[in-house]
Amino acid sequence: MDEQSAISADGLTKRYGDTVAVNDLNLAIPSGSIYGFLGPNGAGKTTTMQMLTTLTEPTSGSASINGTPITDRTAVTRQVGYLPESPPLYYNLTASEQLDLAGGLRDLSDEQATARIESLLDRLDLCEDADTRISDYSKGMRQKTAFIQAILHEPAVVFLDEPTAGLDPRAARTLREMIVELADEGTTVFLSTHILPVVEEVANTVGVLYEGRLVAEGTPNELTHRAETGKHQTLEAAFLDLTSDESIPVEADEHD
Numbered sequence: 001m002d003e004q005s006a007i008s009a010d011g012l013t014k015r016y017g018d019t020v021a022v023n024d025l026n027l028a029i030p031s032g033s034i035y036g037f038l039g040p041n042g043a044g045k046t047t048t049m050q051m052l053t054t055l056t057e058p059t060s061g062s063a064s065i066n067g068t069p070i071t072d073r074t075a076v077t078r079q080v081g082y083l084p085e086s087p088p089l090y091y092n093l094t095a096s097e098q099l100d101l102a103g104g105l106r107d108l109s110d111e112q113a114t115a116r117i118e119s120l121l122d123r124l125d126l127c128e129d130a131d132t133r134i135s136d137y138s139k140g141m142r143q144k145t146a147f148i149q150a151i152l153h154e155p156a157v158v159f160l161d162e163p164t165a166g167l168d169p170r171a172a173r174t175l176r177e178m179i180v181e182l183a184d185e186g187t188t189v190f191l192s193t194h195i196l197p198v199v200e201e202v203a204n205t206v207g208v209l210y211e212g213r214l215v216a217e218g219t220p221n222e223l224t225h226r227a228e229t230g231k232h233q234t235l236e237a238a239f240l241d242l243t244s245d246e247s248i249p250v251e252a253d254e255h256d
């Protein structure tokens with residue numbers, strides 16, 4: 001496994017009964033990069049992120065975060081932030097209370113937490129509503145709160161599942177800018193989304209998962225380049241090509 005990588009995976013596999021959710025996944029993602037992780041519904045993206053953040057154990061294979069094996073849950077948890085598809089928020093708390101709680105769980109001092117929470121709330125235009133209960137928030141306001149919670153402790157590696165879901169265009173732009181800033185500051189961002197223009201705009205590298213397997217990996221430019229014509233297609237067209245049944249390589253023993 002590459003020790004320089006912020007995220008490494010070697011033969012990472014997860015089975016649920018007869019379903020192979022993630023199949024022999026190899027990753028070597030450099031520090032400070034933005035990795036766009038694409039794949040159709042059910043491809044195994046969430047399962048991959050759950051394994052890399054130690055929320056579920058692989059069936060086989062191994063992975064590490066900044067050289068720390070994911071079997072060391074405590075050490076890995078300190079280094080990662082995760083914004084899952086359904087954000088873990090206590091709806092009876094206000095955003096301020098929720099984020100104070102998260103800061104405490106992440107061992108931030110009160111001063112550190114307060115300063116960082118204030119600046120992130122301000123950046124995402126949530127200050128005025130910080131003392132409103134999350135139950136009374138819109139979807140976008142909850143998403144912003146959950147994003148702040150994921151990056152509050154300045155994790156080395158942050159996993160974001162559809163981070164712009166429910167955000168209005170202005171907030172979505174702010175969030176994309178924040179993702180780029182995180183990477184500029186050295187944070188590694190693992191970004192799973194179905195919104196391909198976001199990936200085209202911010203990702204250094206794109207990985208495409210299909211039926212549990214990584215079927216393509218490269219820069220957005222490499223993925224959209226068509227060797228046969230020398231021209232570029234859209235990332236959407238490349239995605240559709242890569243994730244159709246015809247794109248699955250035929251096993252050697254299935255040839256006539």
Ligand SMILES: Nc1ncnc2c1ncn2[C@@H]1O[C@H](COP(=O)(O)OP(=O)(O)OP(=O)(O)O)[C@@H](O)[C@H]1O
Pocket residue numbers: 016019020021039040041042043044045046047048
């Ligand atoms: N806890 C579970 N028990 C059984 N099967 C599961 C479980 N979690 C996921 N799966 C299966 O594993 C496969 C991959 O699911 P996963 O949620 O990782 O896909 P995904 O790429 O995140 O999809 P989406 O884009 O819809 O969020 C699917 O076939 C799913 O049904």
